Amino acid sequence: MRKLATWSKQNWLVWVVASAYLAMMLTRPTDGARAAILSAKTFVELIVTLLSVFVFVGLFQVWVNDEFIMKHLGEQSGFKGLTLGAGLGTVLHGPLIGVFPLLQALLAKGARLGVVIAIVSTWAIKLPMIPLEVKLFGWKFALMRNGLLFVSAFIMAPLMEWWLGTGWVESFRGVSGEE
Amino acid sequence: MGPGARRRRGRDTVVTMTDFILAGVVLALLLLSAAKSRPKTKKALKIGAKQFWNVLPFFVAVFGLIGLLEVLMTPNMVQAWLGSGSGLLAPLYAAVFGGMATGPPAAVFPLGKYLLTQHASVAAVATLLIAWVAVGTVTLPAEIRFFGSRFALSRWALAFVLSIALGLTMGVLM
Numbered sequence: 001m002r003k004l005a006t007w008s009k010q011n012w013l014v015w016v017v018a019s020a021y022l023a024m025m026l027t028r029p030t031d032g033a034r035a036a037i038l039s040a041k042t043f044v045e046l047i048v049t050l051l052s053v054f055v056f057v058g059l060f061q062v063w064v065n066d067e068f069i070m071k072h073l074g075e076q077s078g079f080k081g082l083t084l085g086a087g088l089g090t091v092l093h094g095p096l097i098g099v100f101p102l103l104q105a106l107l108a109k110g111a112r113l114g115v116v117i118a119i120v121s122t123w124a125i126k127l128p129m130i131p132l133e134v135k136l137f138g139w140k141f142a143l144m145r146n147g148l149l150f151v152s153a154f155i156m157a158p159l160m161e162w163w164l165g166t167g168w169v170e171s172f173r174g175v176s177g178e179e
Numbered sequence: 180m181g182p183g184a185r186r187r188r189g190r191d192t193v194v195t196m197t198d199f200i201l202a203g204v205v206l207a208l209l210l211l212s213a214a215k216s217r218p219k220t221k222k223a224l225k226i227g228a229k230q231f232w233n234v235l236p237f238f239v240a241v242f243g244l245i246g247l248l249e250v251l252m253t254p255n256m257v258q259a260w261l262g263s264g265s266g267l268l269a270p271l272y273a274a275v276f277g278g279m280a281t282g283p284p285a286a287v288f289p290l291g292k293y294l295l296t297q298h299a300s301v302a303a304v305a306t307l308l309i310a311w312v313a314v315g316t317v318t319l320p321a322e323i324r325f326f327g328s329r330f331a332l333s334r335w336a337l338a339f340v341l342s343i344a345l346g347l348t349m350g351v352l353m
Contacts, residue, residue: 013240020247031250039246042289043239048198050231050238052205053285058227059205059212062219100325120334124313124342126284131201136292144352145305148345149313156337163333172326 049132056128060091073111085115086153089122090146099123107172113164114157121153234285241286245293252297261299263350269303270346274339277310279317287311302350310342 008015024032073081073088092099103116125146133142213220261269277287291304314335315322322331 007236011236011240013244014236017240017243017247021243024247024250035246035250036243037246038249039242042245042293043242046289048202050285052198052202054227054231055205055209055224056227057230058223058225059208059220061226062223063212100322104325117334120313120338121341124284124309124311126312129285129288132285132288135198136288137295141301141305141349141353144349145308145345148348149309152341152345156341160330160333160337164330168330 046132049135053128053132060128073106073115077112077115081112081115082118082154082157085118085157086122086150089119089153090125090127090150092119092123104172107169110173112161113169114161117157117160118153121156122150125149237286241290245290248293257294257297257299261294261303263300263302265300267347269300270306270343270350273303273307273346274310274314274342277307277342278314278339284312300350301353302346304346305349306342306346309345310339313338314342 021032021036024035072084077084092102099119103119106116106119107113130142130146133145137145209220209224212223258264260272263269265272287308291308294307295301295304315338316335319331319335322335325331326334
């Protein structure tokens with residue numbers, strides 16, 4: 001029961017769409033059926049791309065190791081740290097909420113605040129998804145959108161560091177109980 | 180609506196060369212991985228399958244939504260809300276809607292593509308793609324719990340503004 005509740009919370013859209021279809025089938029069955037066929041078509045179009053993308057995601061998570069990443073994001077990491085953080089944001093997977101514990105761990109271990117901001121700034125770039133984006137929108141759109149987002153990390157990071165001040169990050173040092 | 184919109188979609192229904200190139204590259208990586216370490220490759224496939232399985236319901240829902248929108252929404256309606264004619268409001272709507280989404284990142288791409296074919300402006304679609312992932316209105320309470328309200332609210336506001344700013348920039352550049 002609890003599992004179903006969690007599942008529903010994550011996949012609320014499933015219920016919304018299912019109810020919409022039910023309503024359609026009851027009131028306008030022809031349109032409902034047409035909508036269902038169009039949906040299935042979209043699904044078939046994208047399934048090959050999707051499967052490839054998720055195999056890639058699995059390979060990435062297995063072969064890229066965490067310790068190496070953690071080591072290069074400290075207070076002294078400067079521009080390189082920001083770049084690495086921005087890069088990290090592009091390859092980590094899932095919704096924003098999934099990364100909060102990792103970000104907290106990074107802060108606790110002495111990562112620079114800017115690095116954390118850089119990671120969330122580039123969160124909307126999904127490197128493994130770029131083939132999908134290119135397929136749907138073309139090279140120009142994909143390159144520009146991702147390029148602009150990447151650059152924006154270098155504006156967001158110093159801005160948030162300045163706005164929150166150096167005192168803010170101190171309260172996070174060592175809090176996640178690892179040290 | 181009308182037959183024009185449907186015909187335009189119908190032409191898109193192909194699995195293109197790009198798909199096979201991508202699948203080929205991933206397959207090559209998979210073989211390379213298997214050559215280096217069988218157990219690791221197995222684990223990778225497991226992770227991939229699990230994540231795919233987790234997002235599949237949401238994907239099905241989004242595809243279902245696209246079908247519904249196609250039948251219920253006329254291109255005129257999309258244009259009125261998200262078209263270039265509504266100026267600054269189009270990306271603003273897109274940012275609000277995208278910001279409330281909690282779906283997997285990949286799900287927004289087909290949705291954005293669909294809106295684009297229905298004459299939504301590039302600025303609005305680009306804003307939607309960014310806001311969907313980067314704003315996180317629904318997860319804001321969780322973020323406040325992790326990092327405090329000062330951090331969470333300023334990051335949230337900054338991401339919201341940024342998604343619109345980048346969307347507008349895209350609109351100008353494309």
